[in-house]
Amino acid sequence: MAVLVNGIQDNRFKIGWMLLLIAAGLMAINHIMMIFVLDESTLFIGYAVFNAYSLAVLYIPFRRGERWAWYATWILPIGLAAAAFTAPDVAVLYYSFAALCVAGLLLTIPRFFAADAM
Numbered sequence: 001m002a003v004l005v006n007g008i009q010d011n012r013f014k015i016g017w018m019l020l021l022i023a024a025g026l027m028a029i030n031h032i033m034m035i036f037v038l039d040e041s042t043l044f045i046g047y048a049v050f051n052a053y054s055l056a057v058l059y060i061p062f063r064r065g066e067r068w069a070w071y072a073t074w075i076l077p078i079g080l081a082a083a084a085f086t087a088p089d090v091a092v093l094y095y096s097f098a099a100l101c102v103a104g105l106l107l108t109i110p111r112f113f114a115a116d117a118m
Contacts, residue, residue, distance in 0.1 A: 016107030077101035
C-alpha cells in the first residue's frame with residue numbers, strides 16, 4: 001500500500017512539475033516573440049527574463065524537492081496574475097496560465113511537505 005501511495009505522489013509531482021514547466025516555457029517563448037513584434041521591447045525583455053528564471057528554478061532545485069524552490073515558484077502565478085490585472089486585453093490568457101501554475105503547485109505539495117505530516 002505504501003508503494004502505491006508513493007507512486008501516486010510521484011505521479012502527482014510529475015504532472016504538476018510538467019504543468020509548471022510547460023506554462024513557464026510557453027510564456028517565455030511568448031514574451032521572447034513579443035520583444036520583436038511589439039514596440040515595448042523593454043517590458044517583454046523583463047517578462048522573458050522572469051520566465052527564464054522560473055524555468056531555471058523549476059528545472060533544477062524544484063525537481064530536486066528543495067522547499068525554498070516551491071515557495072519561490074509562487075512568484076510565477078502571482079506575476080502572471082499581476083500582468084493580467086494591468087492589461088485587460090490579455091487577461092484571459094494570463095489568468096489561464098496563472099491558474100495552470102497554481103494547479104501545478106498544488107499537485108506538488110505532497111513531495112515538499114510529506115515529511116511534516118509524519
